[in-house]
Amino acid sequence: MSTTSLPSQSPAAVAAVGADMFAASVEAQAVPVERVDWKPPMDGTVDDLATVAADPLRRDANALAVSRMLDVQALVVGVAPASELLGLEQGQFLHAGPPIEWSRASGPLRGALMGAAAFEDLVENPEDAEALFASGANVSLEPCHHRSAVGPMAGVVSPSMWMFVLEDPATGRRTYCSLNEGLGKVLRYGAYSPEVLERLRWMRDVLGPLLAEGVAAAEPMDATAILGQMLQMGDEAHNRNRAGTLMMLRDLAPALVRSSRSSDEIAEAFAFMGGNDHFFLNIAMPACKLALDAARDVPGSTMVVAMARNGTDFGIQVSGTGDQWFTGPAQLADGLFLGDYGPDDANPDIGDSAITETAGIGGFAMAAAPAIVRFVGGTVPDALATSRRMREITITENNRWPIPVLDFAGAATGIDVTSVCRTGILPQINTGMAGKVAGVGQVGAGLVTPPASIFPAALAELARRTRERARA
Amino acid sequence: MTVEHVEIRPGAYADSVALLQVSRDVAATPGVAAAQVAMATELNVEVLQGMGFTLPTASPNDMVVALRLDDEDALTAALAAVDAALAAARKGSSGGEVVAPPRTTASALRRAGGGLALVSVPGASALVEAMDALDAGSDVMIFSDNVPVEQELAMKRIARDRGLLVMGPDCGTAVVGGVGLGFANTVTPGRVGIVAASGTGCQQILALLDAAGVGVAAALGVGGRDLSAAIGGISTATALERLDADPSVEHIVVVSKPPAPEVAAAVEKFAADLSTPVRFALLGSGQPDLTTQVEALLGDLGVAVPEWPTWGTPAVGVDGSALRGLFVGGTLCDEAMLLAAAELGDIRSNIPLSPELELDSSLLSPGHLMIDFGDDGLTRGRAHPMIDPTLRLEHLTKVAADPETAVILMDVVLGHGAQDDPAADLAPAIAAARAGRAVPVVVACVGTTSDQQGLARQAETLAAAGAEVHLSNAAATRRAVALATGGAR
Numbered sequence: 039m040s041t042t043s044l045p046s047q048s049p050a051a052v053a054a055v056g057a058d059m060f061a062a063s064v065e066a067q068a069v070p071v072e073r074v075d076w077k078p079p080m081d082g083t084v085d086d087l088a089t090v091a092a093d094p095l096r097r098d099a100n101a102l103a104v105s106r107m108l109d110v111q112a113l114v115v116g117v118a119p120a121s122e123l124l125g126l127e128q129g130q131f132l133h134a135g136p137p138i139e140w141s142r143a144s145g146p147l148r149g150a151l152m153g154a155a156a157f158e159d160l161v162e163n164p165e166d167a168e169a170l171f172a173s174g175a176n177v178s179l180e181p182c183h184h185r186s187a188v189g190p191m192a193g194v195v196s197p198s199m200w201m202f203v204l205e206d207p208a209t210g211r212r213t214y215c216s217l218n219e220g221l222g223k224v225l226r227y228g229a230y231s232p233e234v235l236e237r238l239r240w241m242r243d244v245l246g247p248l249l250a251e252g253v254a255a256a257e258p259m260d261a262t263a264i265l266g267q268m269l270q271m272g273d274e275a276h277n278r279n280r281a282g283t284l285m286m287l288r289d290l291a292p293a294l295v296r297s298s299r300s301s302d303e304i305a306e307a308f309a310f311m312g313g314n315d316h317f318f319l320n321i322a323m324p325a326c327k328l329a330l331d332a333a334r335d336v337p338g339s340t341m342v343v344a345m346a347r348n349g350t351d352f353g354i355q356v357s358g359t360g361d362q363w364f365t366g367p368a369q370l371a372d373g374l375f376l377g378d379y380g381p382d383d384a385n386p387d388i389g390d391s392a393i394t395e396t397a398g399i400g401g402f403a404m405a406a407a408p409a410i411v412r413f414v415g416g417t418v419p420d421a422l423a424t425s426r427r428m429r430e431i432t433i434t435e436n437n438r439w440p441i442p443v444l445d446f447a448g449a450a451t452g453i454d455v456t457s458v459c460r461t462g463i464l465p466q467i468n469t470g471m472a473g474k475v476a477g478v479g480q481v482g483a484g485l486v487t488p489p490a491s492i493f494p495a496a497l498a499e500l501a502r503r504t505r506e507r508a509r510a
Numbered sequence: 511m512t513v514e515h516v517e518i519r520p521g522a523y524a525d526s527v528a529l530l531q532v533s534r535d536v537a538a539t540p541g542v543a544a545a546q547v548a549m550a551t552e553l554n555v556e557v558l559q560g561m562g563f564t565l566p567t568a569s570p571n572d573m574v575v576a577l578r579l580d581d582e583d584a585l586t587a588a589l590a591a592v593d594a595a596l597a598a599a600r601k602g603s604s605g606g607e608v609v610a611p612p613r614t615t616a617s618a619l620r621r622a623g624g625g626l627a628l629v630s631v632p633g634a635s636a637l638v639e640a641m642d643a644l645d646a647g648s649d650v651m652i653f654s655d656n657v658p659v660e661q662e663l664a665m666k667r668i669a670r671d672r673g674l675l676v677m678g679p680d681c682g683t684a685v686v687g688g689v690g691l692g693f694a695n696t697v698t699p700g701r702v703g704i705v706a707a708s709g710t711g712c713q714q715i716l717a718l719l720d721a722a723g724v725g726v727a728a729a730l731g732v733g734g735r736d737l738s739a740a741i742g743g744i745s746t747a748t749a750l751e752r753l754d755a756d757p758s759v760e761h762i763v764v765v766s767k768p769p770a771p772e773v774a775a776a777v778e779k780f781a782a783d784l785s786t787p788v789r790f791a792l793l794g795s796g797q798p799d800l801t802t803q804v805e806a807l808l809g810d811l812g813v814a815v816p817e818w819p820t821w822g823t824p825a826v827g828v829d830g831s832a833l834r835g836l837f838v839g840g841t842l843c844d845e846a847m848l849l850a851a852a853e854l855g856d857i858r859s860n861i862p863l864s865p866e867l868e869l870d871s872s873l874l875s876p877g878h879l880m881i882d883f884g885d886d887g888l889t890r891g892r893a894h895p896m897i898d899p900t901l902r903l904e905h906l907t908k909v910a911a912d913p914e915t916a917v918i919l920m921d922v923v924l925g926h927g928a929q930d931d932p933a934a935d936l937a938p939a940i941a942a943a944r945a946g947r948a949v950p951v952v953v954a955c956v957g958t959t960s961d962q963q964g965l966a967r968q969a970e971t972l973a974a975a976g977a978e979v980h981l982s983n984a985a986a987t988r989r990a991v992a993l994a995t996g997g998a999r
Contacts, residue, residue, distance in 0.1 A: 043687075044687075044752075044755070044756045044757075044758075045686055045687070045703065045727060045728030045730055045749075045752050045753055045756050045759070046687055046688075046699065046703075046727035046728050046756050046758045046759065047686075047687040048686065048687030048688060048689050049625050049626040049686055049687065049689065050622075050623070050624065050625050051622035051623065051624065051625030051626075052622070052625050052626050052627070052628055053612075053615055053618035053619045053622050053625055053626070053627045053628070053643070053648075054618075054627075054628045054630075055614075055615045055618065055627070055628070055629050055630070055631055055639045056628075056629060056630030056631040056639075056653065056654065057630040057653070059897070059927065060628050060630050060653060060691070060692060060927070061628065063690070063691075063692075063926045063927055064628070064689065064691065066926075067689050067690065067926070069689055070622065070625075072612060072618040072619070072621050072622040072625075073611060073612075073618070074611070074612050074613065074614060074615055074617070074618045074639075075610070075611040075612065075613055076613070076614075076631055076635075076639075077613070078632075078635070079635065079638075084634045084635060085634075087635070087638045088634070088635075088637045088638055088661055091637055091638045091641040092637060092641065092661065092664040092665060092668070094668065097645045221553055222553045222556065222557075223556075374530035374531060374533075374534060375530070375534070376530070376557050377546055377557040377558070377560060377561050378544060378560075378561050409525055410525075412528055412530075412531050412599070423609075423610060426609060426610065427610060429617070430612070430613045430614065430617050456638075457614060457616075460613070460614055460638060461613040461614060463613065482530075483530075
């Protein structure tokens, strides 16, 4: 009864939705009125929205889901090969997004898988891997998300790749992510040229073991806290990770310098990490996943716990609907292109990195990163408007991740399927663009949204489960 | 033959995203086949080489401008475009920032820091918005009609569990702390609390109490179905509790159309346990009318019953036998039918007392008839007759011309939400209707002395047009019945 008062006392304020004459009449009586800019919900969702809104579980389920999420502290506790961490065996490959088979895989995902197969010495030349994957013999594909992992862009992980391990100390739960390769011609954008494979081998032989030593020797790095700092320093932790990368280096430098590796190798690693503004992305992503995984499987919760793309399909998972994916066609990003590349060269949206937006940063925290607002074609007011607009579709704000320019309002957190269906506002994602032809690499960066249809689909399943519970 | 132009600008800097935009703008310049303006980082050098440009040695802190032109003549324009685009990139945006309005009731309540929610969206979406209020710990008033009864029950159950009040759905009238919500009258603060399952019934009580000099602490609407068997009076019970807990409320009156008997019994039992006395003004066949109930309440309060105001000269009967009632208030129409039927027998209506008396869509029939122009069936696709009188005025002309009409009974409801000056339209229509047969017109003008339309001014304007005007709907109805039966015969 927080906002109710005695009936003989005037309401402090009125929120009015619908016909304006009622709002105007109250306003004329000197009561402040906040008017809702109401529009009909997405097609075909009216009945499901009412069913889910009236679900007696919903409010508390959402409160529980977000509080579990916000309670998570993501510590970087280790670096080790995927074979060791995930039990990944030769021939097993993880990829970004919802499940997909080779025949439907996009160019960049194919390119990354081919490169990874060569990197694992399953084939001599990446080109030879096409037949291998087409045959399906002795190889298997599985989403990163199904193994508590996330991968940027193609997100391909093979057994010999080293991964960060993030852990929530309160529960011991863990998530994983590969090491970031840098920009340009890199495996995650579907490139598999010799220099790409050479870099992967160096990461396997030098960078991974060095980081493992450093992380083991240093105090556990608090990625959740660093993410909060980053938002104060102009990063939104998806397309800008510059401050985060520098903070990571600051935290790890003493331990790295004292490691058993040669000073040449250490210097090489520093140059590599310091020269790659996105290095921290591969810590930000599993930190977001660790938090969001805590919100999974709360019956009645309408909160989105994962958004991920495999270059063909865009999928979401929702707390109240278990591991079910709701998928639709991945969209083309609207943005800026490198060099001669243009929209015709770009592959549809790809990568698990939308886990950052799912957690309230990335495109949701665009206001924190004015340096990159031109991705929106854009202006600073656009960025502020975007971050405010995202608050219209989230359950709460994350006070550990305040955005200075929004008067330290917390990042909009906990995308609510019902709010998306009611408002038609789609989550805003900042993304890199991969070339659609296997082997090309990055062609640009820009903004993208999920296909609208997946939210009504998720809502329909939430409504089905609500009705089922009501009958039981 | 294309021409290549590559220049290094040492020390010039812009961020990579800005430069992508610059490159795109320059590439769109006529005569430019390809353009790349970039910092000479390793990656960008590679990209430029990939585009076929030959580069001099440059450091990552140098800016490279690389252009491929259709011919040499295009160079000046292209370089101007580079400079313009770089300048534009540095200048950034202009203009102030406008914060977009909230898109949901949840967002609006968050921004307002709490408060009461008023929902008037289409009925199918009303629950969703109302649940935002209940989730935020706010009471909600729902004007929307066509809300499925099971949805009403679902939200009222949730509200009850959380100690919150759902006023509605289909709730047109409330007064909270002197603030009129929806169709409500301006009242002076006082000691009476009202729980209303009926909007215009509530307004009649507000008007009569005002005339008796009695103030009102609050009038809480609960929606017309609240006392039905399906809903079981959930909001009525909450509203009674709220008023009981308010120290300024000394007497409570509950006004409703006929409730389900078992619900009425349960609510009366509930009310008996409250510390504040509760009077039930439940309309129904053989039940006292609202004016009689207010008179009894005044007795409870120890206030003398005044002579209820009237305006104009008493109407004079004409030939004809039928009473024709044209109402904007559903409860006022109901009350009039209940009173008149006892004297006149069958009254046809679009909201008939029994189903066989249902009017067809012409709204015309021989014999007595009373029409509620505010009924859902007549407000689809048009505004409520308290806002748009067109339909009722058309019908006034028709029934006045009908020689069978002995008397016309009408209501005028004042207050928030109603027309600014209803008499301005109605008075000339009444005068015109009486121009031929001088058919008597009796009007119940329901309002308080503080209503913005001016009760006296409205009533006097109608009286000047030839109407006999009463504050009490029951009194007006009795006069109309007398004119229909006594007439000029």
